Amino acid sequence: MISTLYFLALLSSTMAQGRVSLWSERSAKNETGGGSGDRCTCDAFLPSSIFPIKDLVVVEQTAGEISHKLELEMGKLDDYETKLTAYAEKIIKLTAEIEKMEKNPDAYNDADFDEIKVEIKQAEALIKELQLSIKGSTTVFKSLRVQIRVMVTTLTRLEKTYDKNLVLVTRREYIKVQLQLEECERRHQELFNPNIxxxxxxxxxxxxxxxxxxxxxxxTPGYIYGGWGKDSKPVPDRESMYWYSGYSSGSIVDIRFYTNYKNLILRNHFQHHNLHSSWTGTGNNFIIRDNTLYYQINTPFGLAKLNFTTMGYESRVIARASARFSYTNSPNQNFDFAADETGLWVTYATEESGGRLVIAKINEPSFGVEEEWQTSVYKPGVSNAFMVCGVLYAVRTIDIQTEEIFYKYDTKTKQESYISVPFERFRDKYSNLDYNPTDQKLYMYNDGYYVNYHLWFNHTAKATVEPPTLLI
Structure with missing residues (x-):
C-alpha cells in the first residue's frame, strides 16, 4: 500500500510536472461468473519521477541530531567560560606568589617551593585539559558544517526538481540548525579570540x-560575478547587517541589504538599491564601509562611492592607474577596494610599475589618496588581495582546490616577504575576496556561493587565542 505522505508527495510531484490526470475510470463486465452486474474500476498512473520522500526524512532526522549536538556544545561553552575565569584567577595568584618568592627567596624554605611547583603543575594540567576540550569542540563544528552542507545540497536539489511547498518545512529546520551553529561558533570565537x-x-x-x-x-549558479559580506565599519544599529550584489556579468547595478544572517539565508532583504544608470560600476572589487558602497567605474575610469544614508555620490580619477591589469580569474578588476583595522585602501597597477601592485591609502572624508606604496608582485599573477592591519596579503591559485596566501607587504615598515598559507576553495573560481575587521573573517563570493573563512594570527600580545602553557 502507498502511505498517505508518500501518495501526497507523488500527487504534488505529478501535478507540478503538468501531467493531465492520475486516474482513469472504466466500466467492465464481471468476468468471474460470481455475479451478474457490471463493476467499476479505476487505474492509477504512477509517474516515472517519484518524489523521494526518504530524502526528506533523512534530512529531518539529521537536523534533529545536529540540533541536539549544538545544545550540548552550547552547554560546554558555558562551562569553558566558567573555567577560564577560575583559571585566570588562579594564574594571577600564582604569578603574584612567585614574584614574592623571587624578591625574597630567603624567606621561603624547600617545602614552600615544592608546594608552589605542585600548584603550577596542577594549573598546567587544567589548561591542557581545557585545550583538548576546545579542540574537540572545533572538530565537532567542522563535522556539523559538513552535515549541513549535505543537507542544503539535498534541499536545493529537491526544490529545483519538485514542488517547493513539500520541502519548505524541512528547509525551515535546516535554517534553524544553521543559525544555531552560527551562534555557537560566534560564542566560541568571542570566548577564545579576544583579539578582534x-x-x-x-x-x-x-x-x-x-x-x-x-x-x-x-x-542561480549563473550569477558567478559579485560579492557579499558585512559592513567593515557599521553605523549604529546595523552591526549585524549583511549585503549582497551578484550578476551574470562583471557589472554592478544594484545591491541588497539584510538585517542579519537569518534574513540573508531566507533571502528577505530590507533594502534593495538600484544604481542610477550613470553610477553603474564594473568589476567585483566593491565593499561596504560606513554604509557606503566603494566600487570601480569605467566612465570615467576611476573610483566611486555611494553613501546609502544620504544617497550622495562621488567619483575620483587616479591618473596613473591602468585598465590593462586585472587579477587572474577576474576581468575588469583594476581597482580593488579593501578595509581593515586602520581604514580604507585601494590597490591597482600602473604602466610605470609594469603591472605590479600599488597600494594606496584612501582618506575617507575627502575620498583622496593619502599615500602610495609600490610592491614587487605582478597583479595578473595574483588571484586576489586584501588588507589586514596595514599589511597587503596577495593570493594565488595552486591547483583546482587550493589557494595560497603567498606574499605580504607591510606599509608601516615598507618590507615585503613571501609566505605560504594554503587554504581550500569550495568551488573552482571566485570573483571576490575581502577581509572584514569586525569579525576577522575572509568573505569570498565563490562561483555564486556565499563562503567565508576564519583567520588565525600569530599574536604577540599577552591576550592569546589559546590559554597559555605554564613552564617551571
Whole structure:
C-alpha cells in the first residue's frame, strides 16, 4: 500500500510536472461468473519521477541530531567560560606568589617551593585539559558544517526538481540548525579570540576550511560575478547587517541589504538599491564601509562611492592607474577596494610599475589618496588581495582546490616577504575576496556561493587565542 505522505508527495510531484490526470475510470463486465452486474474500476498512473520522500526524512532526522549536538556544545561553552575565569584567577595568584618568592627567596624554605611547583603543575594540567576540550569542540563544528552542507545540497536539489511547498518545512529546520551553529561558533570565537580589532600580531598563520552558507539570493549558479559580506565599519544599529550584489556579468547595478544572517539565508532583504544608470560600476572589487558602497567605474575610469544614508555620490580619477591589469580569474578588476583595522585602501597597477601592485591609502572624508606604496608582485599573477592591519596579503591559485596566501607587504615598515598559507576553495573560481575587521573573517563570493573563512594570527600580545602553557 502507498502511505498517505508518500501518495501526497507523488500527487504534488505529478501535478507540478503538468501531467493531465492520475486516474482513469472504466466500466467492465464481471468476468468471474460470481455475479451478474457490471463493476467499476479505476487505474492509477504512477509517474516515472517519484518524489523521494526518504530524502526528506533523512534530512529531518539529521537536523534533529545536529540540533541536539549544538545544545550540548552550547552547554560546554558555558562551562569553558566558567573555567577560564577560575583559571585566570588562579594564574594571577600564582604569578603574584612567585614574584614574592623571587624578591625574597630567603624567606621561603624547600617545602614552600615544592608546594608552589605542585600548584603550577596542577594549573598546567587544567589548561591542557581545557585545550583538548576546545579542540574537540572545533572538530565537532567542522563535522556539523559538513552535515549541513549535505543537507542544503539535498534541499536545493529537491526544490529545483519538485514542488517547493513539500520541502519548505524541512528547509525551515535546516535554517534553524544553521543559525544555531552560527551562534555557537560566534560564542566560541568571542570566548577564545579576544583579539578582534587588535593588530598585536605578526600576521596570518592559518585559514579555516571554507564555511559555505548557500547559493546566492537569486538561487542561480549563473550569477558567478559579485560579492557579499558585512559592513567593515557599521553605523549604529546595523552591526549585524549583511549585503549582497551578484550578476551574470562583471557589472554592478544594484545591491541588497539584510538585517542579519537569518534574513540573508531566507533571502528577505530590507533594502534593495538600484544604481542610477550613470553610477553603474564594473568589476567585483566593491565593499561596504560606513554604509557606503566603494566600487570601480569605467566612465570615467576611476573610483566611486555611494553613501546609502544620504544617497550622495562621488567619483575620483587616479591618473596613473591602468585598465590593462586585472587579477587572474577576474576581468575588469583594476581597482580593488579593501578595509581593515586602520581604514580604507585601494590597490591597482600602473604602466610605470609594469603591472605590479600599488597600494594606496584612501582618506575617507575627502575620498583622496593619502599615500602610495609600490610592491614587487605582478597583479595578473595574483588571484586576489586584501588588507589586514596595514599589511597587503596577495593570493594565488595552486591547483583546482587550493589557494595560497603567498606574499605580504607591510606599509608601516615598507618590507615585503613571501609566505605560504594554503587554504581550500569550495568551488573552482571566485570573483571576490575581502577581509572584514569586525569579525576577522575572509568573505569570498565563490562561483555564486556565499563562503567565508576564519583567520588565525600569530599574536604577540599577552591576550592569546589559546590559554597559555605554564613552564617551571
Amino acid at each position: 580589532g587588535s593588530c598585536a600580531h605578526t600576521g596570518i598563520i592559518k585559514v579555516s576550511k571554507p564555511i559555505v552558507s548557500q547559493l546566492n539570493a537569486h538561487l
